[in-house]
Amino acid sequence: MKTNNILKAIGILVIGILLGWAIFGGGSDDAAEHDHTEAGAETIWTCSMHPSVRQSEPGACPICGMDLIPLEEEETSTDPNVYTMSENALKLANVSTMKVGKSEASRELRLNGKVEVDERNAYSQSTHIPGRIEDLRVNFTGEKVNRGQTLGVVYSPELVTAQEELLQAYSIRESQPDLFEAAKEKLRNWKIGENQIQQILSNRKAIERFPITADVNGIVTEKMVDLGDYVERGMPIYEISDLSEVWVMFDLYESTMGWVNEGSEVEYSIRSLPGETFTGKISFVDPLLNSQTRVATARVEVDNSTGRLKPGMFASGLVKNNIGEAGSNEIVIPKSAALWTGKRSLVYIKEEAAGGAGFRIRRITLGPSLGDAYVVEDGLQVGDEIVVNGTFTVDAAVQLAGKPSMMNPPENEETPEPVGEILLSEEEKTKLQPVFSNYLSLKDALVEDDFKLAEKEAKELEASLEQLEVSEFGASAGAALESYKMQLENNMESITPAEDISALREKFDELSIVMIRMAQSFKPFSDKLYIQHCPMANSDRGADWLSLSEEIENPYYGSAMLTCGEVTEIVE
Structure with missing residues (x-):
């Protein structure tokens, strides 16, 4: 009996081995292939402080020594020059696009002036x-x-x-x-x-x-x-x-003098006479520029036999100028689509991408300014789809993701150009300083964790931007400032509605990117401005800000991590 039991046990063991081999042995090749596939999907490691770093293994950043972190899946792309945004992200950022076409290019120049006595x-x-x-x-x-x-x-x-x-x-x-x-x-x-x-x-x-x-x-x-x-x-x-004839005198700044000549037709309205529009011709353009205000005048002679126009009334005029040859069509894009760095002009091209839309930055050559638009001389073709609303939001997201952006051109482009310094007069710096002062006050309110004060300072910053007259600056400074102002106004649209300090801090990094570029271009203060960086802000991607003090006071975390960060550059 014992022998029989032993033989039965051995038989059951052999049958079990044979059944196991029959069931599992045939799938060994598939398992090996599955293991190979899993091993092939390598994790990409990057640095939160230097997103351009890419490694296949964990370790330390070769630039700053910080521990590398896994790159988020949504940041990976078959094309390193394309940044992908989901449909939901596009809606939240209020991004809109348009297809480029050709049209007649005409510049509309808006002038301000007032009624004066005929000398x-x-x-x-x-x-x-x-x-x-x-x-x-x-x-x-x-x-x-x-x-x-x-x-x-x-x-x-x-x-x-x-x-x-x-x-x-x-x-x-x-x-x-x-x-x-x-x-x-x-x-x-x-x-x-x-x-x-x-x-x-x-x-x-x-x-x-x-x-x-x-x-x-x-x-x-x-x-x-x-x-x-x-x-x-x-x-x-x-x-x-004798007020039976009066003059309407319009101000001409340096950047607009080339667009107004004697004989130019002007359509104007008088603020005190709403709903009425008048037309006239420029009879005289002042040959001299006021050395203090940098303004000349253009005169329209008006019959005032009815006595309705009173000296001192404010007027708004519109002068239209055709660009190029008669009947010619030009590629024209809205000013909101163009990014200007001081030397380069850029747009974002929309491309189809899995799970959303892809955006690629492209360098273009801008022609004459048409008021609210630019003529594009090179870099775009009819049918290209470009971002026209939310351009700066896209650029900030691209830059924070470490992709080629406004300040970080693609590798196949020329060596990245630093932000060029634009010399301002002391009077121009004085006009620009309130914007920086309000920004720094907003930063201080975030440092103090004071949301109510931050709300107030954000509104003050928005007001100082509205009061900033680009036309009062020289030609090169005015062109750069116009681009910066548009970016800042776009940022403020998302900052002022913030309902708590966390939401405000999330948008402060995009605002700071533009303010830093503007500080590097204009150097508005005689004192030093410190560019400071926190590697943990913006979901460990890092974020910058400006400060008048070398001491680190972090606006992204406030008292929670007040001293987190370092000085990366000094603007003198």
Whole structure:
């Protein structure tokens, strides 16, 4: 019995081995292939502080020594120059695109100005009689006067003496005729008429008070004397202007002077007359530029016989200029589509990609500015689809992901060009400084974990951007500032609606990218500006900010990690 039991056990064991081999042995090749496939899907390791680093194994960053982290799956792409965004991300970023086409290129130039007195019809009314103002008949500016109207009465001791000399000379006129004529001529020099001279001689009495009469018709635009004042001969007492014709004077800044010429048609409106539009021609362009304001003027002469236009009224004008030859079509893109670095102009091209849309940066050559658009001379073809809204959001996301971007060109492009410095006058720097001051105040509020204060400072920054007039800067500075301002305004659209400090901090890094570029271009302060970096911000991708202090105070974490970061560059 024992022997039989042993034999049964051995038999069962052999059968089990045979069954196991039959079931599992045939799949060994597939298992080996599966293992090989899993081994082939290698993890890519990168540095949160230097996203350009790519390694197939974990370890330390060769640049900064930090531990490498796995690259997120959504960042991998068959083309390293293309950045992919999901449909949901596109909606959240409010990204929109358009297909490039050709159209007639015309520049619309907007001008600001005001109504002024026609200088040719302005008259300075002076007194020809020295003395004291005894009576003033015209007492306020804006009063209408007619030629010959009495404006005031003057008591003149000198004139009284001259009349007495006339009466004495009259008594000896037979023996001294020359003396008599000289006495009369003296009165004529004071514009005493012949009738008044005869009145003095017939009355045998000097006239003590003489009227001052208006020499022209018009409106008193300035009153220069008061009752009781002493006036000298030839002293102006009123400014009188004929307002039946006026000038509308438009300001021309350096960057716009080449687009306005004598004879250019202008369509304009007067702020005080809403709903009405007027047309006219530029009759004169000032050949001189004001050295202080850097502004010249363009004049439109206007018939104002109805008196509706008043000097001092503000006007807004529009001048249209055709670009290129008549009938020619140009590739025109909105200004919001172009990124400008100081030397390069770039756009983002949309491409089809799995799971969303791919974006590739492309260098273009810009032609003339058309107000809200640019002519593209090279780099785009009809049918290309470009980003026109959310361009700077896309660029910031691409840059933070370590892909080729505005400040990090593709490897096949020329050596990356640093942000070029643009020299500003002290006056231009003063106009730009409020933007940086408000940004730094916003940064300080984030450091203090004060959301209410950060909200307030964000609105102050938005207001300072609105008040920044690009046209008041030189040509090269104005072109760069226009691009930066558009980027910043786009950033502020996502910052000001933030409902808590975390949401605000998420958008602060994109704002800081533009502010840093602008600081490198313009160097707005005489003090040093420190570019500081936190490798842990932005989901361990790292983020930068500007500070006036070398000491690290982290706006992305506040008190939680106040000193996390380092100075990476100094703007002097």
